[in-house]
Amino acid sequence: MHSKTALITGVTGQDGAYLSQLLLGKGYRVCGIAPRRSTSDVNLSRLEWLGVKEQVELFDGDLGDLGSLIRSVQECHPDEVYNLAAQSFVQASWSQPVLTGQVSGIGAVNVLEAVRMARPEARFYQASTSEMYGLIQEPRQSETTPFYPRSPYAAAKLYAHWMTVNYRESFGLHASSGILFNHESPLRGLEFVTRKVTDGVARIKLGLATELRLGNIDAKRDWGHARDYVKAMWLMLQQETPDDYVIGTGVTTTVRDMCRIAFEHAGLDMEDHVVIDPRFYRPAEVEVLLGNPAKAKRQLGWQAETSLEAMICEMVDADLQRLEQG
Ligand code: NDP
Numbered sequence: 306m307h308s309k310t311a312l313i314t315g316v317t318g319q320d321g322a323y324l325s326q327l328l329l330g331k332g333y334r335v336c337g338i339a340p341r342r343s344t345s346d347v348n349l350s351r352l353e354w355l356g357v358k359e360q361v362e363l364f365d366g367d368l369g370d371l372g373s374l375i376r377s378v379q380e381c382h383p384d385e386v387y388n389l390a391a392q393s394f395v396q397a398s399w400s401q402p403v404l405t406g407q408v409s410g411i412g413a414v415n416v417l418e419a420v421r422m423a424r425p426e427a428r429f430y431q432a433s434t435s436e437m438y439g440l441i442q443e444p445r446q447s448e449t450t451p452f453y454p455r456s457p458y459a460a461a462k463l464y465a466h467w468m469t470v471n472y473r474e475s476f477g478l479h480a481s482s483g484i485l486f487n488h489e490s491p492l493r494g495l496e497f498v499t500r501k502v503t504d505g506v507a508r509i510k511l512g513l514a515t516e517l518r519l520g521n522i523d524a525k526r527d528w529g530h531a532r533d534y535v536k537a538m539w540l541m542l543q544q545e546t547p548d549d550y551v552i553g554t555g556v557t558t559t560v561r562d563m564c565r566i567a568f569e570h571a572g573l574d575m576e577d578h579v580v581i582d583p584r585f586y587r588p589a590e591v592e593v594l595l596g597n598p599a600k601a602k603r604q605l606g607w608q609a610e611t612s613l614e615a616m617i618c619e620m621v622d623a624d625l626q627r628l629e630q631g
């Protein structure tokens with residue numbers, strides 16, 4: 306007998322996989338929505354890596370297809386809905402701005418509508434982001450820091466964020482928004498800088514590559530581990546009252562220093578291998594992000610458990626192992 310039922314959009318992504326693992330461990334029935342394409346199977350590799358592939362019930366659905374979302378909510382009958390699906394790569398949001406708006410912005414409203422129509426008692430989580438702060442207005446960003454989105458992705462997410470607040474205030478939905486700072490893991494997509502670096506380091510170490518091409522390595526991010534951050538998502542939905550929370554570590558590091566940790570862990574010198582390539586510069590950059598997670602600590606009892614160094618070493622080791630196994 307399951308304690309509760311959760312429905313997760315974006316279940317095949319990094320956070321979807323870790324959240325599935327967390328909720329299954331708590332005795333939940335976990336349902337996931339995944340878009341079905343004609344040319345390839347749903348990518349279950351992350352769920353498989355965490356050993357939970359067989360336990361997640363999959364529903365065909367796309368954030369652009371309201372009917373598929375309503376049907377999924379009706380059939381799954383969830384107590385909690387986590388909207389994690391998005392076009393989540395900031396760089397690609399300049400080349401695909403409309404798609405990004407449709408999935409990461411309007412798509413969230415489709416999920417809110419499906420919940421409102423088919424299961425208004427369910428608690429709802431929206432995956433908001435520190436990218437909404439963009440051109441920062443305060444040195445440490447909290448729930449009250451003004452937003453200034455700097456990419457089509459951030460603008461789409463800001464719309465979804467305010468629509469979540471709006472559905473809470475207009476319809477009384479138990480809708481919460483987690484403003485999460487960057488979080489990574491061995492399951493991070495290869496296009497994001499941490500995983501690009503750890504995969505690149507592993508390739509260089511194994512003699513499969515000689516260089517690693519990066520963009521703006523002076524950018525600073527507040528990086529945590531996805532395994533820690535999905536716990537915060539769950540905690541938000543266990544609160545009596547829905548609210549918005551900043552989730553971060555409170556420490557910021559340059560891409561350069563993150564990179565150095567990865568190279569040194571493999572016994573390599575980054576100066577011998579890193580090449581700056583302007584192709585990876587962005588039309589508008591978010592130079593620095595630094596979260597103030599005091600509210601999450603106070604109200605949720607949450608704090609980050611994994612240091613950047615421990616996480617990067619875990620990622621390099623996982624990439625070495627993956628490449629060695631072919
Ligand atoms: P991923 O990119 O790993 O996962 C995104 C998921 O969304 C994938 O499962 C993808 O499926 C799915 N998806 C994409 N388009 C659609 C669509 N049209 N309909 C249904 N599903 C779709 O992201 P993360 O796990 O890293 O992040 C989870 C969420 O949190 C995202 O919304 C992201 O924007 C947000 N976020 C992430 C942060 C981070 O640092 N990781 C920080 C703050 C917010 P498929 O692979 O099949 O395309």
Ligand code: GDR
Pocket residue numbers: 393394395396433434435436485486487488496497498499501518519520521522524525526560585586587590591
């Ligand atoms: P971000 O993550 O844009 O913060 O969005 P990403 O890892 O892509 O970039 C972080 C910073 O690194 C700089 N950078 C590079 N980035 C990439 N991808 N590739 C490079 O070669 C490179 N060189 C330097 C970038 O310019 C940037 O400053 C992530 C996503 O998960 C979003 O969905 C999420 O909302 C935010 O984190 C919080």
